[in-house]
Amino acid sequence: MVIDMNKQLTLFEDETKDKTNHIAESYTGIYAMHKYWSKKPYNIIREFILRYTEKDEIVLDPFCGSGISVTESIFTERKAIGIDINPSAIFITKQMINKVPTKLIQKEFSKLESEVKDVINSFYIVRRGDKKFIGSHFIWESGKLTEIWYKNDVKNRTKIIEKPTEDDLNLVSSFSYNKIPYYYPKDRFFHNSRINANRESHIYELFTPRNLMALSLLMDRIEKIENNNVREFFKFCFTASVGQASRMVFVVKRRGKFNGKSRKTERKEVGSWVIGYWVPKEHFEINVWNCFENRYRKIIKAKRGLEYKKY
Known part of the structure; x- marks a missing residue:
């Protein structure tokens, strides 16, 4: 077959092969484990690889990002080489393809849970009369705690939304950055207006003192795991959940449309993280243990699907 070299071919067209209708699939399984900016659709990347390479050939991605091409x-x-200037990209890529013994992971999680869960949850105690509950979500507006969510039964089915009491305010005010006994980064941001990073701001300011205390305690415990692969797995769970535990999670007040207009929800809802590094005027403070455990369960479920996959 003769190909007209004067005609430019694109990744979506190849005169030697049939055209394919490329529709991006949603991120599931391992591709939903960890957030990464500008993540590409895995099914389309797979189609490019199948179309332009053969088995055992080398695929080089010098800007591998989330690691989907790898x-x-x-x-x-195929054989893969992934390169990226961002160490987070390399870490995420390695963890995406790294197989882990799920039984050993579950055993370590049980130990982790028994040692730190109750301690972390004690940071979010909600006292009502002679009863204690564990707060799950806290809404802040302009630096003030304005709303608390918690469950009032053993099976965690009934959500209560209330204004904070004096006890609630006293508890949250007992936390401060300079009282945290564990390591946390004290670096300043570099200036980058594209992601709202300001060199006058510190990384830790993206978290409330209470959540930073919980996160630093959790990471301190993870660092003590002896098995390197298991330790790296839990660091992966940690980094995948840390954004949800930040002050960057905004409050959704309008969702959906009614008669062509956005409609207000009766109650506030949890939004996603903001794009870039800034704190919305009204934002959530979410229980750190809940963030971590929820992400762990999603990741371990995805990892089970890799245990018997040959590669």
Whole structure:
């Protein structure tokens, strides 16, 4: 077959092969484990790899980002080289393809849970009369705690939303950055207006003192795990959950449309993280243990699907 070299071919067209209708699939399984900016659709990346390479050939991605090109190359029996200037990208990529013994992971999680869960949850105690509950979500507006969410029964089915009491305010005010006994980064941001990073701001300011205390305690315990692969797995769970535990989670007041207009929800809802590094005027403070455990369960479920996959 003769190909007209004067005609530019794109990744979506190849005169030697049939055209394919590319529709991006949603992120599931391992691709939903960890957030990464500008993540590409894995099914389209896979199609490019299958179309332009053969088995055992080398796929090089010098800007591998979330690692989707690397994982899809390996899953389709290619050899892969991933490069990125961002160490987080390399860490995430390695953890995406790294197989872990799930039984050992579950055993370590049980130990982790028994040692730190109750301590962390004690930071979010909600006292009502002679009863104690564990707060799950706290809404802040302009630096003031304005709303508390907690469950009032053993099975955690009934959500209560209330204004904070004096006890609630006293508890949260007992936390401060300079009282945290564990390591946390004290670096300043570099200036980058594209992501709202200001060199006058510190990284730790993206978290409330209470949540930073809980996160630093949790990471301190993770660092003590002896098995390197297991320790790196839990660091992956930690970094995947840390954004949800930050002050960057905004409050949603309008969702959906009614008669062509956005409608207000009766209650406030949890939004996603903001794009860039800034704190919305009204934002959530979410229980750190809940953030971590929820992400752990999603990741371990995805990892089980890799245990018997050959690569």
